[in-house]
Amino acid sequence: MSTDEDGDLMLRYARGDLRAFETLYRRHKSALYRYLARQTRNPEIANDLFQEAWSKVIVSRERYEPRAQFRTFLFRIAHNCFIDHCRRASVRNEANGAEDGWEGMLPGPEGDRPDSRAEQAQLLARYRAALAALPAEQRDVFLLYESGLSLDEVATISAVGAETAKSRLRYAVAKLRATLAPLNDTFSSAVAAIQEPGA
Amino acid sequence: MTDPDQDEAFEAFLRRRSVLPESFADKLEPPAALDHAVLNEAREAIRSGAAPDGGTMVTAAAGPTAAVTTVGAPTPGKQQTHRPPRWAVPVALAATVLLCLSVVLNVSLNTNRPTPERQRAAVVRAEAGADAGEQRDSISGDIPSNEVILPEAKVAGSPGPHAPVAAEPAAPAPHAPMQAKAVEHERVDATAAYAPHAPVQTEAATATAAPADEPRVAARSAAVAPHPADPKVWLRQIEALRAAGQNDHAAAEMSRFRAAFPDYAAKTGLPPSPGTPPNSPK
Numbered sequence: 353m354s355t356d357e358d359g360d361l362m363l364r365y366a367r368g369d370l371r372a373f374e375t376l377y378r379r380h381k382s383a384l385y386r387y388l389a390r391q392t393r394n395p396e397i398a399n400d401l402f403q404e405a406w407s408k409v410i411v412s413r414e415r416y417e418p419r420a421q422f423r424t425f426l427f428r429i430a431h432n433c434f435i436d437h438c439r440r441a442s443v444r445n446e447a448n449g450a451e452d453g454w455e456g457m458l459p460g461p462e463g464d465r466p467d468s469r470a471e472q473a474q475l476l477a478r479y480r481a482a483l484a485a486l487p488a489e490q491r492d493v494f495l496l497y498e499s500g501l502s503l504d505e506v507a508t509i510s511a512v513g514a515e516t517a518k519s520r521l522r523y524a525v526a527k528l529r530a531t532l533a534p535l536n537d538t539f540s541s542a543v544a545a546i547q548e549p550g551a
Numbered sequence: 552m553t554d555p556d557q558d559e560a561f562e563a564f565l566r567r568r569s570v571l572p573e574s575f576a577d578k579l580e581p582p583a584a585l586d587h588a589v590l591n592e593a594r595e596a597i598r599s600g601a602a603p604d605g606g607t608m609v610t611a612a613a614g615p616t617a618a619v620t621t622v623g624a625p626t627p628g629k630q631q632t633h634r635p636p637r638w639a640v641p642v643a644l645a646a647t648v649l650l651c652l653s654v655v656l657n658v659s660l661n662t663n664r665p666t667p668e669r670q671r672a673a674v675v676r677a678e679a680g681a682d683a684g685e686q687r688d689s690i691s692g693d694i695p696s697n698e699v700i701l702p703e704a705k706v707a708g709s710p711g712p713h714a715p716v717a718a719e720p721a722a723p724a725p726h727a728p729m730q731a732k733a734v735e736h737e738r739v740d741a742t743a744a745y746a747p748h749a750p751v752q753t754e755a756a757t758a759t760a761a762p763a764d765e766p767r768v769a770a771r772s773a774a775v776a777p778h779p780a781d782p783k784v785w786l787r788q789i790e791a792l793r794a795a796g797q798n799d800h801a802a803a804e805m806s807r808f809r810a811a812f813p814d815y816a817a818k819t820g821l822p823p824s825p826g827t828p829p830n831s832p833k
Contacts, residue, residue: 365593368600373593377586385581399585406589410596497565525564 359418366413377406380423384430387499390483391434391492401437405430420508427501428509431492475532482531490524493517778807782815 358379364372384405389398408429416425483491489510496506507517779785785808792801808815 365597368597370590370594370597374590377589377593381581381586381589382579386579389579399582402581402585403588403592407592410593413596522561525561529560 358422359416362409362413362416362422363418366416373410376422380426383423383499384426387427387495388430388434390495390498392437393484397437401430401433405433408433421505423501424505424508427496427499427505431496431509478531479528482528485531486524486527490520490527493520494524494528497521778811782808782812785811 358376361372361376365376381402385398385402388401388405389395392398392401405426409426483494486494493506493510496509497503501509503518503521504514506521507514510517510520512520779788785804789801789804789808792798792804
């Protein structure tokens with residue numbers, strides 16, 4: 353997937369090619385949905401924002417100019433949708449304390465071994481708490497980067513400089529790591545399991 | 552200086568993009584219904600947008616992920632050329648509204664605008680008022696509301712109740728004011744239309760004028776106000792005025808009659824009017 357390819361797909365969709373849109377949608381739907389789901393921690397809100405973001409992409413198809421990567425364009429729309437949602441409903445503070453929607457909004461542990469599930473459930477609970485405790489800016493940068501965007505793209509979407517984005521990301525990772533430190537074994541094994549540089 | 556461990560963890564995160572172990576497989580996906588809704592919206596947007604020339608939307612497969620292709624769709628540049636510019640509709644609407652407003656304004660402004668006939672009538676009346684010594688009060692209360700009064704116009708005062716109506720160009724003698732102005736010192740054309748109330752108005756003006764000016768005023772009144780074309784009708788009116796006790800008016804009318812029909816007066820042997828020469832001034 354290249355920038356030109358995504359931009360070309362969007363341009364083709366603007367000219368009436370629905371197949372191009374389907375290709376775009378398949379490429380980016382998972383990452384976008386994960387980002388929104390973890391931002392909102394509420395499946396219903398995530399669904400709404402997900403649909404709203406794609407609706408805006410659809411509506412703006414004729415104005416689209418491939419000056420930046422389509423992924424940046426898409427995530428910026430989603431980011432703004434989330435910001436607007438927070439402003440509308442003042443849910444940012446509510447969401448910080450919300451626990452209802454967490455289930456299913458974070459990756460679930462694989463395997464059926466009861467002991468493994470208990471360990472990983474504990475890790476997830478800590479991770480969830482750490483993520484919720486992050487400042488909104490750091491959490492936003494962290495989730496954007498986790499969604500697969502580059503640091504430059506994250507900086508563009510967050511409307512900050514690249515160094516600021518990297519700094520926020522560094523703080524976020526440090527806090528998450530500190531929170532997960534008590535489960536050092538699991539986390540260490542996770543870090544050791546890094547096998548795909550640049551993935 | 553930062554902690555080397557933290558740097559290492561951060562670098563690891565930058566590579567792996569997750570702080571969670573790999574065993575936490577991230578299988579978060581949007582629901583199928585959401586996929587269906589988004590794709591439907593995209594399809595509807597294309598369908599409701601500018602329809603491709605000759606192209607038809609064809610569903611290649613059923614179900615939420617149905618592939619829809621455009622058959623016979625034109626090239627992108629071709630389709631763009633047939634799409635009207637975005638500003639076309641607002642500009643067209645604005646132009647239409649502006650045109651309608653200008654038409655309405657023009658019509659409403661011209662409704663009460665004085666016609667040339669009315670302006671001439673006002674000028675004639677102003678002249679008549681000036682000749683009568685400019686001793687009249689304003690009779691604006693007697694003028695119909697739709698009649699325009701020129702600022703410099705002086706309307707003949709003390710008219711009868713029908714005087715303004717008699718001067719109206721819409722009266723049965725539409726050419727009377729124009730004729731009166733053109734033949735101010737001539738005898739009025741005998742074919743002038745009938746205007747029964749006009750003599751009353753000019754009579755009132757004559758009655759208030761100085762006695763020395765009577766012949767001139769009477770002649771001018773004869774020229775200004777139309778009279779019956781038939782001398783017998785005019786004489787009957789004069790008789791009616793005398794019978795009603797308006798002897799002054801009757802005398803003035805008789806003067807006008809003599810000025811208008813000198814031959815008729817000679818034939819019938821009407822008594823000469825005092826102070827009026829047998830032939831009216833020309």
